[in-house]
Amino acid sequence: xxxxxxxxxxxxxxxxxxxxxxxxxxxxxxxxxxxxxxxxxxxxxxxxxxxxxxxxxxxxxxxxxxxxxxxxxxxxxxxxxxxxxxxxxxxxxxxxxxxxxxxxxxxxxxxxxxxxxx
Amino acid sequence: xxxxxxxxxxxxxxxxxxxxxxxxxxxxxxxxxxxxxxxxxxxxxxxxxxxxxxxxxxxxxxxxxxxxxxxxxxxxxxxxxxxxxxxxxxxxxxxxxxxxxxxxxxxxxxxxxxxxxxxxxxxxxxxxxxxxxxxxxxxxx
Ligand SMILES: Nc1ncnc2c1ncn2[C@@H]1O[C@H](COP(=O)(O)OP(=O)(O)OP(=O)(O)O)[C@@H](O)[C@H]1O
Ligand SMILES: [Mg+2]
Numbered sequence: 267x268x269x270x271x272x273x274x275x276x277x278x279x280x281x282x283x284x285x286x287x288x289x290x291x292x293x294x295x296x297x298x299x300x301x302x303x304x305x306x307x308x309x310x311x312x313x314x315x316x317x318x319x320x321x322x323x324x325x326x327x328x329x330x331x332x333x334x335x336x337x338x339x340x341x342x343x344x345x346x347x348x349x350x351x352x353x354x355x356x357x358x359x360x361x362x363x364x365x366x367x368x369x370x371x372x373x374x375x376x377x378x379x380x381x382x383x384x
Numbered sequence: 385x386x387x388x389x390x391x392x393x394x395x396x397x398x399x400x401x402x403x404x405x406x407x408x409x410x411x412x413x414x415x416x417x418x419x420x421x422x423x424x425x426x427x428x429x430x431x432x433x434x435x436x437x438x439x440x441x442x443x444x445x446x447x448x449x450x451x452x453x454x455x456x457x458x459x460x461x462x463x464x465x466x467x468x469x470x471x472x473x474x475x476x477x478x479x480x481x482x483x484x485x486x487x488x489x490x491x492x493x494x495x496x497x498x499x500x501x502x503x504x505x506x507x508x509x510x511x512x513x514x515x516x517x518x519x520x521x522x523x524x525x
Contacts, residue, residue, distance in 0.1 A: 300436075301490065315489075320401050320404075321489055
């Protein structure tokens, strides 16, 4: 799934990464606890989180995650934007709540990053 | 490269903007040195968790990193409150983090277990009232 499809599906606002719309994303994980994200070494291209602070971007970068979806319409801070731009990480924000955002993406074929197949 | 590349970082306490900066530098250095992605990932996770622990639980500390051809040795030193029961602290889900720390996305009690899981050697020395030293080794593959 391309980033632009995800933006459409989630009706998301793009804060960072307009130039990465053709980036291909195959799996995702969702959490508000950063250690949970760090616990699974499988390649997870996308991180969905209700948390909105610089450590979300740092955590994503440590895991080579290339896109962050903020839920509940959270607006990234300037600190977050600065790190994301430097690291080439896209940040988009959706009004959906966590459960719905995950549901929409899952239904449309984005698999979980911590399992091979479903 | 037979001798070590030596790096040292001051890690500021309770600063959630700079937190992770040392791990970021180490990750960049390993990438530059051509270390495998798998090894870099392990180092990044373990060091970042340890760095965050110093920021949250110990009021900051110091990271001393030696990179050899075939491995990395990371020493995280702080003068924080120390860990009274190390076995308990290593239990998945155990955390003393406050609600305000949880709101920042930390306090799942998974940091130390993650550090242990992703390193080849892992040692904690801690004295209550004095501080904590965590030593981790990752062998490059
Ligand atoms: N450097 C340290 N100094 C003092 N106490 C520490 C230190 N590192 C860890 N601890 C103690 O050990 C507990 C467990 O640490 P661990 O990293 O596993 O979980 P956490 O930091 O609470 O949450 P998480 O890492 O999942 O965000 C902490 O809650 C804290 O009480
Ligand atoms: Mg921790």
